[in-house]
Structures are given as C-alpha cells and as structure tokens.
Amino acid sequence: MQMDTIMSYLNNMFAALPRTEQTFKLKQDLLAGMEEKYYELKQEGKSENEAVGIVISEFGNIEELAAELGIAPDPAGEAELFRLLSEEEATEYMSVKKRTGFLTGIGVALCLTGVSLMLLFNTLVEEGRFGSFASEDAGDMLGLVAMFLLLVPAVGLFIYSGMKQEKYSYLQGGFELPYHMKREVERRQAAFAPTYTLSLILGVCLCILSVIPVFAASAFGDSATSYAVIALLEIIAMAVFLFVYYGNIRESHTVLLKKPKAAKAQKEEERVIGAAAAVVWPLATCIFLVSGFVFGSWHINWVIFPVTGILFGMFCAFYNIVKGKESS
Amino acid sequence: MISSDVIRGYNDTMILSLLLDGESYGYEISKRIRTLSEEKYIMKETTLYSAFTRLEKNGFIDSFFMDETFGKRRTYYRITPLGRAYYREKCEEWTLTQEVVSKFIREL
Structure with missing residues (x-):
C-alpha cells in the first residue's frame, strides 16, 4: 500500500x-x-x-x-550553542599545543638540570676539585647561580607557553568540530598512538632506571651518592620531557575529539586534579630543596619525587573512580 | 516554476486572498493556488502549514474542526477582520513594489 x-x-x-x-x-x-x-x-x-x-x-x-x-529540529538542539571550530583553528591549535608542549618540556628539564647543576657544584667544591681558592660558601653560591641561570629561562618558557595556550581556553567550554576535521584528527590520533605508547614506556623505564645509580653508588660512599643523585635528576628530566611533550600532542587530539556534553564533567575533574598538582609538586620540590640545604640529606631526600608521583597517581585514579560513580 | 525565495513574502497574501472567498482547508487552498497560477507556482506542504501557523499566531486567521462526510475531521481556516486589514496592507505594498521594480524591467 x-x-x-x-x-x-x-x-x-x-x-x-x-x-x-x-x-x-x-x-x-x-x-x-x-x-x-x-x-x-x-x-x-x-x-x-x-x-x-x-x-x-x-x-x-x-x-x-x-x-x-x-x-x-535537532534532538541534540543544545549542540547549536557551541561554536563551530574552523579547520584553520583546529590545525593551529594542534601545532601550538605541540610547540608549547615542547617548550614546557624543555622548561621542566631545565629546572631539574638547574637543581642537579647546583648539586654538582656543591659536590665538586666539597671534594676540593677547585683547589683551595673556593671555600664551601663559594661553592654554594656558584651552585645557586647556576641553578637560577637555568630557572630563569625555564620560567620564561612556562609563561610564554601559558600565554600561547591561553588563547585556546575556550576549547574547555565546548565546541563543535566540522565532520571532515573530526575524521582528520581521528586519523592523526590513531597514527600517533604507537609513538605515544613508546614515549610512555621509555619515560617509565627511565624513571625506574634512574634509581639504579643511587643504589649502586651507596656502595662507594657519600660523594658517589651525590653524583648518582645528579644522574637521577638528569634521567628524570629526560623522562619528564617525554611525558610533557608527547602528553601535550596527545592532549591536543583528545581535547578536539571529546564530546561537547562530556566536556563539562571532564572540566570539573581536570580542574580539581590540576589544582592538586599545582600544590603538590611545588610542595614536593620545596621539601626536596629545604631538606637538602638545611639538613644536608641529599642522599635520601630524592625519594620525595617517586613517592609523590605514586601518591599523586593514586589520588588521581581514586578521584576519577569516585567522580565516575557519582556521575553514572 | 517560480522560485520560493522570490515569492516568500507573498505566500501569506495568497492564502488570505483565497480565504476572502470563504473558509477553506489546507489541501483545497494549495490546489487552488496551483490552478490559479496555472501550475506556475506549487506551494510546498511545509510552506503552507508554516504560513497557517504564523497567520493564526498573529490573529489573521482562525481555525476550527469540521467533520467530513466519511467521518474524517478536517482543520478549516477562516480570515479574521485583523487578517482583512493585513491583506489590504500587503496589497498596497505589492502595488508599490511592483511599480518600483517594473521601472527596472525592460526588454533586452
């Protein structure tokens, strides 16, 4: 009919x-x-x-x-409230994210290198490698100067990256990607997945390996331990660079591909975890520096970083599970 | 066939003009538009019902149900005094529009 x-x-x-x-x-x-x-x-x-x-x-x-x-007429009518991202904006966002990720990674590595340089000078002076001209105080000074020389460009890099990314903060609020661009980002994400996994494995391996010199050095006495801690910091610096750089590239894909509705809930979670990270890591660094300078416990106080890492990771996982339950 | 873009502003006028002859319902109106225009203009279903909705909202027409012979109910429309006034306005507007536009229309 x-x-x-x-x-x-x-x-x-x-x-x-x-x-x-x-x-x-x-x-x-x-x-x-x-x-x-x-x-x-x-x-x-x-x-x-x-x-x-x-x-x-x-x-x-x-x-x-x-x-x-x-x-x-669209059942998901609220989607109309979101701005449509142009192809240029999306491509630009990805390249900016990649570049600032690189710079931020370098910045973090510089910070860690600064601390390790300071340790290096301290140890060298303590061992009398600079002869008798350099007192221990001069050694401390030299170390501090070296550290700040690296910290200043690092801070510059952080500020520059932050400003570059500021422009894209509206992406947190929800947006729509043109269909063909979505396909393109998905393609990039899939192509990038093996690289990202490799960088993660490499970074985690470096973190684990970084502890080995410290154990090995404990057999050779105090100054060997200092050099081992310097090596540890440098290895960690490389690992952190990998995490930050590849993590940023990956994030640029996931940010572009997330669903407009999921954006709100995710935003809340990211905000809490971000706030916690902003407190926890500087605090850990403070404890590391203070315990080192005041109590001279350089041989052991490095454990603050792996311990903080594990605790923070646990906190994030726990928080996500609790939040996930609430929303489901 | 006339493009619906050009004629859009006068769909309401056409419907009102037909309702001046008496109450009517959707299909009859669309059929009369088609025959009166000698098949040069066919009003789409959705255009017709959009116009009914708009005209009724503005108080230019009224709708009511009427039972047909074989038990079916039809929605009929009739023009209101407000609709007549609006129709006169639109006719004047058209006369003026036509007058102006025709000054720019010539044989090539």
Missing part, C-alpha cells in the same frame, strides 16, 4: 520534532492533505509510484515548519 510510504516518510520527518499537541495536530493535517493529493493524482491516471513521488517532492522541508513553531 503506497499510503504507508507517505505515512512513514512523514513519521521520519517528524521524528526529530518534540511530540506536542501542536506538532501532532500539524502532522495529522499534513497527512490528510497528502492523502487527498495522492488519491487525486491517482484518479488523474498517475501510477501509484508516480503519485507518491509527486506528493513527497511537494512536501517541502521540515526545518521551515520547525522554525515557525519555534523549535529546533
């Missing part, structure tokens, strides 16, 4: 509209009109298929009606 075709066509057209008394009545009226037109066309000698074709081709478009009723 050809009227069924017309009926199912109409049902499909109205499927996206909310079911109200008004739309129901409109649908009934439209169906009545289309039905009448169909029978008349058949009486005029048109075939059934021809008649259905004409009726459907003269239907028009449902958006026109929806607009008049003041309703959005």
Whole structure:
C-alpha cells in the first residue's frame, strides 16, 4: 500500500520534532492533505509510484515548519550553542599545543638540570676539585647561580607557553568540530598512538632506571651518592620531557575529539586534579630543596619525587573512580 | 516554476486572498493556488502549514474542526477582520513594489 510510504516518510520527518499537541495536530493535517493529493493524482491516471513521488517532492522541508513553531529540529538542539571550530583553528591549535608542549618540556628539564647543576657544584667544591681558592660558601653560591641561570629561562618558557595556550581556553567550554576535521584528527590520533605508547614506556623505564645509580653508588660512599643523585635528576628530566611533550600532542587530539556534553564533567575533574598538582609538586620540590640545604640529606631526600608521583597517581585514579560513580 | 525565495513574502497574501472567498482547508487552498497560477507556482506542504501557523499566531486567521462526510475531521481556516486589514496592507505594498521594480524591467 503506497499510503504507508507517505505515512512513514512523514513519521521520519517528524521524528526529530518534540511530540506536542501542536506538532501532532500539524502532522495529522499534513497527512490528510497528502492523502487527498495522492488519491487525486491517482484518479488523474498517475501510477501509484508516480503519485507518491509527486506528493513527497511537494512536501517541502521540515526545518521551515520547525522554525515557525519555534523549535529546533535537532534532538541534540543544545549542540547549536557551541561554536563551530574552523579547520584553520583546529590545525593551529594542534601545532601550538605541540610547540608549547615542547617548550614546557624543555622548561621542566631545565629546572631539574638547574637543581642537579647546583648539586654538582656543591659536590665538586666539597671534594676540593677547585683547589683551595673556593671555600664551601663559594661553592654554594656558584651552585645557586647556576641553578637560577637555568630557572630563569625555564620560567620564561612556562609563561610564554601559558600565554600561547591561553588563547585556546575556550576549547574547555565546548565546541563543535566540522565532520571532515573530526575524521582528520581521528586519523592523526590513531597514527600517533604507537609513538605515544613508546614515549610512555621509555619515560617509565627511565624513571625506574634512574634509581639504579643511587643504589649502586651507596656502595662507594657519600660523594658517589651525590653524583648518582645528579644522574637521577638528569634521567628524570629526560623522562619528564617525554611525558610533557608527547602528553601535550596527545592532549591536543583528545581535547578536539571529546564530546561537547562530556566536556563539562571532564572540566570539573581536570580542574580539581590540576589544582592538586599545582600544590603538590611545588610542595614536593620545596621539601626536596629545604631538606637538602638545611639538613644536608641529599642522599635520601630524592625519594620525595617517586613517592609523590605514586601518591599523586593514586589520588588521581581514586578521584576519577569516585567522580565516575557519582556521575553514572 | 517560480522560485520560493522570490515569492516568500507573498505566500501569506495568497492564502488570505483565497480565504476572502470563504473558509477553506489546507489541501483545497494549495490546489487552488496551483490552478490559479496555472501550475506556475506549487506551494510546498511545509510552506503552507508554516504560513497557517504564523497567520493564526498573529490573529489573521482562525481555525476550527469540521467533520467530513466519511467521518474524517478536517482543520478549516477562516480570515479574521485583523487578517482583512493585513491583506489590504500587503496589497498596497505589492502595488508599490511592483511599480518600483517594473521601472527596472525592460526588454533586452
């Protein structure tokens, strides 16, 4: 029966509209009109298929009606509130994210190198490698100067990266990606996955390996331990660089691909974890420096970093699980 | 066939003009537009019902149900005094529009 075709066509057209008394009545009226037109066309000698074709081709478009009723035909109508990201913006975001990730990674590595340089000078002076000109105080001074010489450009890099990324903070609020761009980002993400996994494995291996010199050195006495801690910091610096750089590239993909609705909940989680990280890591660094300078416990106080890392990781995992339960 | 873009502003006027002859319902109106225009303009279903919705919202037409012979209910429309006033306005507007535009229309 050809009227069924017309009926199912109409049902499909109205499927996206909310079911109200008004739309129901409109649908009934439209169906009545289309039905009448169909029978008349058949009486005029048109075939059934021809008649259905004409009726459907003269239907028009449902958006026109929806607009008049003041309703959005899209069931996910709120998606319209999000701004549409252009192809250029998305591409630019990815390249900026990659570059600032690189710079931030270098910055973190510089900080760690600064601390290790300071340790190096301290140890060298303590061992009398600079001869008798350099007192221990001069050694401390030299170490501090070296550290700050590296910290200053590092801070510069952080500020520069932060400012560059600031421009894209609106991405946290939700947006829509054009369909073909979404495909492109998905393709990039898939192509990048092996690299990212490799960088993670490498970074974690470096972290684990970094402890080995410290254990080995404990057999050779105090100054050997100092050199081992310097090595540890440098290895950690490399690992952190890998995490930050590759992590940023990955984040640029996940940020672009996340669903607009998930964005809000995720934002809240990221905010809490970000805030915790901003407190925890500087605090750990403070404890590291203070315990080193005041109590001279350089041989053991490095454990603060792996311990903080593990505790913080546990906190993040725990928080995500609790939050996930709440929202589901 | 006339493009719906050009004629958009006068869909309401056409419907009101037909309702001046008496109450009517959707399909009859669209059929009369088609025959009166000698098949040069066919109003799409959604255009027609958008216009009904808009006109009724503005108080230019009223709708009511009427039972047909074989037990079907149809929505009928009739023009209101407000609709008549609006129709007159649109006619004047058209006369003026036509007058202006025609000054720029010539044979080539």
